[in-house]
Amino acid sequence: MIVAVAGQGREAAPVPPLAGFTVGVTAARRADELATMLERRGAVVQHGPALRIVPLADDAQLLESTRALIARPPDVTVATTGIGFRGWIEAAEGWGLGDDLITVLGKGTVLARGPKARGAIRASGLVDAWSPESESSAEVLDHLLASGVDGQRIAVQLHGEPLPDMVEALAMAGAEVVQVPVYRWLPPADVGPLDRLTDAVLTGGVDVLTFTSAPAAASLLARAGERGLRDALLAALRGPVLAMCVGPVTAAPLQDVDVPTAQPHRSRLGAMVRELEVVAPARARWLPVAGHVLELRGHAVLVDGALRPVPPTGMALLRVLARRPGRVVARAELLRALPGGGDDEHAVETAVARLRSAVGEPKLVQTVVKRGYRLALDPAAGPVPLGGHCGAGGLR
Incomplete structure (x- = not known):
């Protein structure tokens, strides 16, 4: 992606299509191959095999x-x-x-x-x-x-x-x-990595969950059920987390429980990754803010097409502010969004300062004295393009 910098006529360096996204890999077979393809395209990969294969x-x-x-x-x-x-x-x-x-x-x-x-x-x-x-x-x-x-x-x-x-x-x-x-597929001998992957999905640490076999999808849901987390996992997969499947056979167990999936036209690993290159960025949120184009991805933002990694605390604040761009969000509401909670509103000031530093454009987030903070939405930009998972292409 190459995006012109607003008001300056310059162009940002190309950003890998999956940069800023965290992708979960549930595969047992060919997991390393899949992870390598994803990482070459800029993704952060978390592996939690849902199965093991009998030799x-x-x-x-x-x-x-x-x-x-x-x-x-x-x-x-x-x-x-x-x-x-x-x-x-x-x-x-x-x-x-x-x-x-x-x-x-x-x-x-x-x-x-x-x-x-x-x-x-x-x-x-x-x-x-x-x-x-x-x-x-x-x-x-x-x-x-x-x-x-x-x-x-x-x-x-x-x-x-x-x-x-x-x-x-x-x-x-x-x-x-x-x-x-x-x-033959059997449950993983060590369920620890799978449980950690599930926990990351539930806490917003994973943007895309990939599946290369139907048994892996069924096993993930079964293990979540054993932990009493099945409903929460389904809610995540029906909402902010994209379920990316290698083909229709793999997608069937998820579609049976009303989880929308994305999949390539050909059931191939490479085709799935290429499809994800298109689908994942299409789910990002775009906002015209303070003369810049701000794109929210999983653990990073793009400012005029330039990648800016943002710590989890900063991303949590940014997502709350982006729900109502241009409107003031009270410190108390932002405080509730911070990981770990707490009751000291000064923690919000510290987090906002770090967020401004991370994005490299302090004017993107404005302080409204005695009220809170807001994204400096450009009033002349017209309707805000929402993007996001509700409008993503490739979902079935």
Whole structure:
């Protein structure tokens, strides 16, 4: 972003699109990759994995399913994820069953849910017969039912969670379904980081919460319920905190409880981050103040496009002042907004002084003698552009 400085004709240096925002990461798998992408775009990242993954080679359930399919080969195999299918083949090789598994799968029809699954199938030496453009399990199911499955043995590679609708529909159509749990999600062994992430969401320390799997969303809500915080968490996700999901399958558990979500058109990690680059700044509050353009982000402001980090106390004051820009806010009300509370109104004066120093433009916040403080809203600026989460694009 490059913004002209009001009244001076100069331009501020470009600011990374996610600078000033704190993004929570709930992912277990590829969390470091996601965090790196976010940080490169200026975000502060807080990680609290909502799940842990059972290692493939240690999964007795996967071994049992693999042996059953080698003993009685499937007529059709459905690969739902690339990493899952590759992991299945690698685990079978580790058990000395790799060649046998490839042989029996090759005798039947192999379907891929999407391009990554197709790539893994071909990398193993097999050939996929069909893949939907939508990358949807529902479209795979429709294809199978349309082709007829009565009497067929169908192996369905799961992707971290059960697919009860697909399994039930196939069974009702006369198929024998073998579920292949290539990797399984379990609650995190240490819930401390997840609890700290939830607490940060509830105290306004997180602006965006990212989800890369439906089980992670369900696990976060379940853990919040155990702590008696589910209602508070839902209120935050329905209000100031954006729930950013990698795709519609991931978003489903949140949408089921009326949490609005943002998601990219393609269910990819990179696409999710690129979508967030657009959606997060669109939720910021813009105000014409004292001849400048003030943009409020999570833990920072932009003054004429220049990034100004602001301490939590200062941001708390600024948000209260921005609710009624141009109007006086009494010291007592500002005092209630300060972290830690207290009853000494001199704490407000100190906090305002530090806020002015942080934003670098003292005239943005005006003192109104014996009454309080206000943002020096430009009277000739016209209607105030609100921005904020209520008008954000990309929400579904």
